[in-house]
Amino acid sequence: MEITGYNVAFIAIAAMTVTSAIFVVTLPNILRSALFLMFTFIGVAGLYVLANAEILAAMQLLIYVGAITVLILFAIVLTQQLMGARITQTSRNIVLGGVAAIAVFAFIATTFVSHFSKGSDMIAAQPAVPTSDPLLMIAKMLIQPYVLPFELASFILLVAMVGAIVIAKEDKD
């Protein structure tokens, strides 16, 4: 492993991502968990930038950080007894969960990742730099080969929007 700017940046961002993710699942104060969830998502966006996916990074910031986490914060503030009285939460089965998580990580690391860790004719050593305008490529793919999933996604979002309103609406009677 050589020390280059990219490698150092990757390690810094990855460390930030994983550390904040650890805080997300262990902190007793759920609002602080949500705050660290934001930092995790920002770190993931940073990883996207390092993989030459700037547009996806911007999408990640816009949707995950700007909308989903804010929604979660909103839900926390709406559902906890306010003013910090019941903001703490309990965790159960910590040993079991820890063992399972470590087992899954070890399994993925030993089988899946090691399979791709050495270079091959399929796997490049460096992330590919998009040949043409990446935005144009994404746009063309959305319109030509992926038009059906695209339309389906819009339909699902519509259904989700209507559903969320219907579910969360208070019954007047």
Add this chain to the structure above:
Amino acid sequence: MPEIVIFLLIKLVMTIVIFALWMTMVPFMIWLERKVIADIQIRIGPNRVGPFGLLQPIADALKLIMKEDITPAKADKLIYPIAPALLMVPALLAIAVIPIGGMVTIGERSFTLQIMGEYRGPNGFFVPELDAGILLSLALSSLGVYGVVLAGWSSANKYSLLGGMRSSAQMLSYELPLGVALVGPLLLASSLRLNEVVNAQSNFGIWFIIPQFVGFIIFLMSGTAEVNRAPFDLPEAEQELIGGYHTEYSSFRFAMFFMAEYLNMVTISALAVTFFLGGYRLFTDIVWLQPIWFALKLMLFLYLFVWIRGTWPRVRYDQLMALGWKVSLPLALVNLAITAIVLAYVPKRAVLVLTITSIVLITIAYYGSSYNIRRSTDMTARSGYARRHLPESEETRI
């Protein structure tokens, strides 16, 4: 010296210059606001500190910093101190994508006056402009919600909490029309790069405010709401919420909230200038004059913000939500659809057709929405009942 060092040095200098422009705009804006509001209300305004009271913002800042920094006893010890920073940092970062000038050439190096802009050095050293420029800017502006909602929650004060909730709901709702309103100019420029948008306006020979008038109006409205300015300043309505989400804050942390609000306003104005008023281009293409044109247009826009604040009363919360979801968003979507159709079928005459359609659309929208809002808010003076049963007089007219 290797090229990368020169590149970083040039970017550093540029960052400092652009940052300085923004940071001088903030106290200027505070002074302008107090002067213009005073003028509108037939007062004199600040006139003691410095010529025309120009040094008043500095005196204000000094006063704030000298005060004691109080943390409420029940406040969250981790989140309460960092909430102002969470608001301030995205506000500062959003500056990075805005171009304040075109291509500058010094010797064998040329670059645009934009922090995340294009850079060409000798021997093929080339850094392109950020692809997703406007997406990044919108994403960063949406990060400001965190500071507000966390400040409101961590203060352990119900007024702060209410202010924070109101504000986050408002910012989330107005983000959508804000983003969609910008898609029209982006379609015309066919690029997400802000520099390309500016160039497209000079290629078309017309500022996008004319063919995209609907988009401009929606952007202005949702931009005002996004930065919590009057008439959409419900999160900090003094009369109802004793200040809102920053009630408990004092000293420099309060100053940070204040500064973030003004920084956001300057950034929104800069986006509006870039997208609708031709950006840094005016009259000539002399590069070193372009930041001056940009600053002039920016000041024009900031004046508009103050003017709006001085003349409009605050809207009610339900009116605010109705305006966001029932008027702005559908209108922005219709505008987007029309722009796309026109560009697909009559690309040659797009500007002319779009100008006509935007005039038609804004007329329909004005009458439609004023009818709708009047109907849905029967508490206003000119409700349906009043219109039918009361004689027309100066008092009943809004």
Add this chain to the structure above:
Amino acid sequence: MPPLSWYLYVSAALFALGLFGMMTRRNSIAMLMSIELMLNAANINLVAFSAYLRGHTMVGQMFALFVIALAAAEAAIGLAIVINIYRTVKHIDADEINLMKW
């Protein structure tokens, strides 16, 4: 340039942490947050493969885009359900929500 395996390790770590949170947390919102972590882990994988797999540029990014859209839908519906449950039973502890009707 970091090799592909680094991305996969980070993604595996995020996935395992999401799983841990899913198993130990009892607060419904915290569980939703863990699900988001796992979805992000999958997204990192997709983006990394789209960058490193020869001849398939952008395909992984496409899928990641759809995953983000679905995650948004999931969060909206999930949080709406949580808020509704809170209105009915006044808490959101997933273990205690064991009645179909109140």
